[in-house]
Amino acid sequence: MSGFISCNSCHNLSTGGVDALPTSIGHHWQEGPINSPTVLNADYMLAQFWDGRAADLKAQAAGPIANPKEMAYTHELAVDTIASMPAYVARFNHVYASDEVNIDRITDAIAAFEKTLVTPNSPFDLYLTGDADAIDAEAKAGYQLFKDKGCVSCHNGPAVGGTMYMKMGLVKPFHTDNPAQGRKDVTGNEADKYVFKVPTLRNIELTYPYFHDGSVWTLEEAVDTMADIQLGQKLSDAEINQMVAFLKTLTGEQPQIVLPILPPSNANTPRPAPF
Ligand code: HEC
Numbered sequence: 001m002s003g004f005i006s007c008n009s010c011h012n013l014s015t016g017g018v019d020a021l022p023t024s025i026g027h028h029w030q031e032g033p034i035n036s037p038t039v040l041n042a043d044y045m046l047a048q049f050w051d052g053r054a055a056d057l058k059a060q061a062a063g064p065i066a067n068p069k070e071m072a073y074t075h076e077l078a079v080d081t082i083a084s085m086p087a088y089v090a091r092f093n094h095v096y097a098s099d100e101v102n103i104d105r106i107t108d109a110i111a112a113f114e115k116t117l118v119t120p121n122s123p124f125d126l127y128l129t130g131d132a133d134a135i136d137a138e139a140k141a142g143y144q145l146f147k148d149k150g151c152v153s154c155h156n157g158p159a160v161g162g163t164m165y166m167k168m169g170l171v172k173p174f175h176t177d178n179p180a181q182g183r184k185d186v187t188g189n190e191a192d193k194y195v196f197k198v199p200t201l202r203n204i205e206l207t208y209p210y211f212h213d214g215s216v217w218t219l220e221e222a223v224d225t226m227a228d229i230q231l232g233q234k235l236s237d238a239e240i241n242q243m244v245a246f247l248k249t250l251t252g253e254q255p256q257i258v259l260p261i262l263p264p265s266n267a268n269t270p271r272p273a274p275f
């Protein structure tokens with residue numbers, strides 16, 4: 001473990017809960033396998049990860065800590081690190097009414113924090129709840145297109161996504177060098193090849209680059225690609241611009257987080273080994 005990479009390295013809450021890289025940088029500057037999805041509103045997803053392999057936030061949080069390509073800890077080392085600092089132990093005692101620090105409690109605490117990472121009151125929410133002027137005419141036209149063209153059949157629900165798995169490249173194949181096979185990696189079923197969780201479109205303006213391989217940097221190109229390979233339709237430039245104007249109204253109030261002052265380590269704290 002480097003002692004340097006945190007959840008926030010790849011899910012930076014200053015930048016929409018992502019790292020704004022095509023694929024993440026892990027321990028020892030390793031190239032990550034896939035684009036980092038946002039942690040904002042992640043609790044609304046039917047399951048966690050692009051392929052849904054973790055049932056919920058608590059199960060998800062156990063993954064990166066021990067992943068040699070991400071944080072490269074072991075769960076024992078994570079527990080030893082937290083347990084070495086009295087100030088953390090006191091906080092655990094306060095919440096769990098016992099001094100024991102274990103991975104179950106660590107992931108429970110992380111998940112509890114992540115559940116607070118919601119982004120209410122986007123202009124689109126205000127529009128839906130009755131403020132007709134909260135979004136402009138171009139965005140309204142884009143919303144109409146989003147429904148009429150069929151984007152909404154996959155991107156729906158409170159997070160405008162995260163309610164289902166769908167094939168990436170339903171009508172035409174998606175070309176990528178990324179080896180991820182989506183749900184097939186979880187179920188082993190050939191029919192699940194390239195089936196991914198439909199991502200949330202909330203805060204999509206902030207969470208570039210797009211798609212699981214992070215290959216697309218602009219919303220215009222993402223919308224054009226989606227219409228082409230998921231719906232078999234060619235949108236005009238004007239339609240693309242309207243759709244993008246709509247997508248930008250999905251940016252909500254970002255969580256206001258005070259940078260936490262962490263307890264200092266001490267002689268009992270495992271030393272980081274960054275190099
Ligand atoms: C090195 C970069 C990196 C670090 C560190 C990291 N993550 Fe991630 N995170 C990713 C990537 C990449 C994915 C997508 C992996 C996949 O789908 O296979 C992901 C997926 C997730 C998801 C799923 C979101 C969704 O919509 O499916 C959540 C939640 C999450 N991480 C939270 C965390 C937490 C909590 C930590 C710290 C314990 C953490 N991550 C540490 C890169 C990172």
Ligand code: HEC
Nearest residue numbers: 150151154166168196198199210211212222223226227230
């Ligand atoms: C058949 C289901 C389906 C339809 C229809 C669909 N999408 Fe998607 N969309 C997906 C899936 C699945 C992904 C993630 C694919 C991946 O990265 O492998 C995605 C990804 C996206 C992304 C990138 C999200 C991110 O965080 O990287 C955007 C933007 C998007 N869609 C917008 C649209 C728009 C606009 C339309 C209509 C023109 C549309 N989608 C139609 C299933 C669909």
